[in-house]
Amino acid sequence: MNAGPALTFQASPIHGQGGFAAESIPAGARVLEYVGEKITKRESTERCRRANHCIFHLDEEWNLDGDVAWNVARLLNHSCAPNSTAELIDGRIWIVAARDLRAGEEITFNYGYDLQDFEEHPCRCGAAECVGFIVAEDFFPDVRRAQAGRA
Numbered sequence: 001m002n003a004g005p006a007l008t009f010q011a012s013p014i015h016g017q018g019g020f021a022a023e024s025i026p027a028g029a030r031v032l033e034y035v036g037e038k039i040t041k042r043e044s045t046e047r048c049r050r051a052n053h054c055i056f057h058l059d060e061e062w063n064l065d066g067d068v069a070w071n072v073a074r075l076l077n078h079s080c081a082p083n084s085t086a087e088l089i090d091g092r093i094w095i096v097a098a099r100d101l102r103a104g105e106e107i108t109f110n111y112g113y114d115l116q117d118f119e120e121h122p123c124r125c126g127a128a129e130c131v132g133f134i135v136a137e138d139f140f141p142d143v144r145r146a147q148a149g150r151a
Contacts, residue, residue, distance in 0.1 A: 005031060007072075007107065014077040014125055018106045025101040031084055032107070034073040034093035036066035053111070053121075056086065056093050064093055078134045079108035081127035086112070112136040118143060 005025045012018025025031060034056060039047070044055050044063040054067035054074050066074045073095060076084075086109050087096050095109055113121055113135050121134040131143045 005029060007032060009072060009075055012077055012106060014079070014106065014108070016077075017075045018108075019072065019076045021101045021103055021105050021107060023103050025097045027097050027099045029097045030089075031095045031097055031101075032073045032076070034064070034066050034086060034095060035071045036064045036068050036074075038062050039065050053113075056088075058088065058091065058093075066093075077106065077108050077125070078111040078123060079125040079127055080110070080123060080130040080137075080140070081125070082108045082110045084109045110137055115139050115142055 006022035008020050008022050009017055010020060019032065036054065038058070039055075039062065041061065041063060044065070047065060047067075048055060054065060054071075056064045056066065058064050068074075076095060083098055083101055083105065084095050084107055085098050087094050095107065101107070108125065111134050115135060118133045118135050118139070123130055123132055123134045131140050132147065133143055135143055
């Protein structure tokens with residue numbers, strides 16, 4: 001793993017532990033590599049069935065399971081208004097600052113979950129734009145419609 005900006009990991013107001021910028025980080029900087037075990041799509045499906053939520057798509061054949069003790073990036077929290085993105089760069093997953101980050105700011109990204117069983121994944125990010133569930137931004141309108149239909 002390449003060294004990036006200094007981060008600290010501590011209790012998060014969003015959920016459990018979180019990663020925080022220990023120094024200012026400019027927009028576009030690679031904050032942290034999301035590392036883990038390279039697994040087949042078949043194995044990925046099995047692990048997802050066992051409630052593993054730390055899996056990233058790498059390519060048509062492989063995924064990356066970040067649910068390993070040596071992947072501190074798994075502690076980064078979801079936000080509906082994230083300050084970072086997860087990007088596939090040269091076959092590796094990087095958390096990249098979407099804007100300038102202040103020292104002490106919690107590093108967040110959108111986990112990009114789909115709509116399947118979305119109600120099982122409540123969001124506590126606290127953002128003004130929060131839709132109440134951990135889903136990809138593309139699905140925000142669908143979740144809002146589903147919530148409005150229940151009101």
